[in-house]
Amino acid sequence: MVDADACPVKEIIEKIAMELNIPVLMLTDTSHILHSNYSEIISVSQAPDAVDFALINRTDKGDIVVTQDYGVAALALGKGAYAIHHSGKIYTDYNIDIMLMQRDIAKKRRRAGDRVGGHAKKRTPVQDKEFADAFYQICRQAMLSET
Numbered sequence: 001m002v003d004a005d006a007c008p009v010k011e012i013i014e015k016i017a018m019e020l021n022i023p024v025l026m027l028t029d030t031s032h033i034l035h036s037n038y039s040e041i042i043s044v045s046q047a048p049d050a051v052d053f054a055l056i057n058r059t060d061k062g063d064i065v066v067t068q069d070y071g072v073a074a075l076a077l078g079k080g081a082y083a084i085h086h087s088g089k090i091y092t093d094y095n096i097d098i099m100l101m102q103r104d105i106a107k108k109r110r111r112a113g114d115r116v117g118g119h120a121k122k123r124t125p126v127q128d129k130e131f132a133d134a135f136y137q138i139c140r141q142a143m144l145s146e147t
Helices: 010-020 050-058 070-078 097-112 125-145
Strands: 025-029 040-043 064-066 082-084
Touching: 025 050, 040 050, 050 064, 050 070, 064 070, 064 125, 070 082, 070 097, 082 125
Parallel strands: 025 040, 064 082
Antiparallel strands: none
16 A cells, blocks of 8 residues: 555555555545556545545555654555655554654744754655665565464
């Protein structure tokens, strides 16, 4: 399951999923157009959080969710799914609380007028490799827990 609107690793996901024979479902809102010869693409409304809700509603125990949204990751973990960020960071029951707290603090700082974060830097091949390695690892882990 891929929160595909702003996901920079869709091709990596498909390559590894094809290799491991894992089906892929990419969810996007109607303002994005995706095409794939491998993945099932689902387009949903442009309403706020529509992709997030559609993804979580389709998530089952043992699924793998790729998202940069900590809230979506927390909900996926709560359903017994695996979750991974496009940076390769694997969300777990042990790290999600601190990530949600950091997100909340950053949001409060922004409301107070602080400039938090900055412009995203161009993705590097090293980052792609880190994601690919972590995604492969989480796929193998999910496959092993099925048996």
